[in-house]
Amino acid sequence: MTLPDLSNTERTRHRRIREQGRTDRGDLFEVLSAGFVCHLGVVVDGAPMVVPTVYGYDESSLFFHGSVASRSLTQPASEVCVTVTHVDGLVLSRSVFEHGVNYRSAMIYGRPQVLTGDALLAGLRVLTEHCAPGQWDYARRPSRKELAATTLLALPLAEASVKVRSGPPTDAAEGDDLLPDGTPRWAGVRPLTPLWSPLEPDPALPPSTPIPPHLLLR
Amino acid sequence: MTLPDLSNTERTRHRRIREQGRTDRGDLFEVLSAGFVCHLGVVVDGAPMVVPTVYGYDESSLFFHGSVASRSLTQPASEVCVTVTHVDGLVLSRSVFEHGVNYRSAMIYGRPQVLTGDALLAGLRVLTEHCAPGQWDYARRPSRKELAATTLLALPLAEASVKVRSGPPTDAAEGDDLLPDGTPRWAGVRPLTPLWSPLEPDPALPPSTPIPPHLLLR
Incomplete structure (x- = not known):
């Protein structure tokens, strides 16, 4: 299946530092695949609230728990912004002004839908398998009561902005290459x-509990 | 100087999973000291926007760049929520429902002020020295023109919520300790x-450029 490029809306168009912008859907999946905690932004009484929470995703949706921001997401179809960021290093430039961070980040905007029934179970499986691969089949699955206590949201992967900065500093030609004493000024990246x-076993486990193979592989 | 405990407002009171809540100002500083990238939440045209950006802090304020969210922070004294999160591991419980994350996070609410003059320079120094200790004295300092192009914001460390989850799973006594075949089910933490x-030197450096001692120490 070929998916369209990311949308180019007023708020996802790359304005600042445009060379860091990405528009390919594959770039979004690369960012999403490299982590499992996002920052969920919602508006509560007109003010922003940003909550860290786990996520999973498939080709068309991002899944996350609604309970973490329950005060706002009880309103149906509230707008959210979900941001996933990987910090890859410090960019130690020749000038303070040019200092920065190597990073990969994705911002996804939209109105998530509450999942129910089979879609809730399928979404929970995707989320669990993304965060802890193999655990859906190994751990005890959610009971009917637990499912009833779970609010899972699906956010369309439709309106998104991906940004990436990598590589060394870029201020080599700006005249800051010498220290006041005339020796070269070091610059580079700290990854x-x-x-x-x-793995740290739960101290409550029986001593000889075997570690399942899916947890040994990573 | 003794600082008061964190405020206990409607939005910073610990509601969900209260045993993870912290109210001591020292807990806030521990979270802030352990990282240098925050997620800044603002409201733009009524919708949330969450942007990753670097920060620094002193005893009373958090400092960050306003340019990353310029469309919203040009309005004077807009409300923001800044969240700093450290993901310390996966909690692999016996049931899917009890899976979770070991983490430390701080959410700071308030209306940041734009810094000018000496306060701008002092704030930039704090931010730079927090992210890249020693670089304020080693790299070339900001010029007047660069300072004029810098929007630095100071957010009071007054209204904040700190949450911490650590340690093993807590579902040892909930009857999920055996796999269907009767062997014990493994549970624990993946830190x-x-x-x-x-350090990765900039390829544009002269080959024998010495690495300054402050960059070797960490």
Whole structure:
């Protein structure tokens, strides 16, 4: 299936630092695939509220829990902005003004829909498998009572803005290459990467509980 | 100087999962000290917008650039919500419903003020030294022209909500401890930590450019 490019609306058009803008849907999926926590923005009584929460996604929707921002998302079809950001490093330029961050980020705008019935179960599976692959089949599945206590939202992946900055500083030719004493001024990047550590078993487990293979693979 | 506890307003009172709430100002500073990128939420034409941006802070204010959300923050004293989140790991519980994330987060609400003159320079220094310690004295400082092109905002650290979740899953006693075949079901935490990698020099540097000591220390 070929999906259209990301929409180019007034608020997703790339204005500032346009060379960092991306318009391809594949760029959006790359950003979404690299993380599992987003920042959900909603408007409550006219003021912004930004809440971190887990997400999952398929080809057309982003899934996240509505309970984290319940005060606002109880209104049907409130507008949201969901932002996913990966910080890849510090850009240590020759001048303070040119300092910055290597990053990949996606901002998705829209009105999420509350899922029910089979769509709720399918969405929960997508969210769980994105955050913790293999756990949908291994952990105990949601009961009817738990499903009734779950508000899952689906936000269309239709109106989005993706931005990426990578690589070294770009101020080599701006006359700041020497320190006051005449020696060259160092410039470069300090990369930052999230690192998974070894699993920590729940102390309440029986001592010889086997670790399932799907948790060993990552 | 003793600072008061964080305010307890309608929107910062801990409602959901209250045991994760923190009210001490020291908890706020611990969250702020552990990162340098926040998510800034603003309201634009009645809809939320969430933008990642760098920050710094002192005892009473959070500093960040206004240009990232210029369309909204040109209105004087617009309300914002700034959220800083550290994802510390996945909580792999016995049931899907109990899955979650170990995290530390702070949400700060308020109306930021645009800084000018000496306050602008001081704020930029705080922001730069928080993100890239030592670079204020090493990199070329902002020129008058660059300062004129910089919109720096100060948000009071007055109305804030801090939440922390740590430790193993908590569903050991809920009857999900066995797999259908009768063997114990594994549960625990997969920790996640940001890791700094070795510095990458700008390829445009002269080959023997010395790395300054302040960049070697971290």
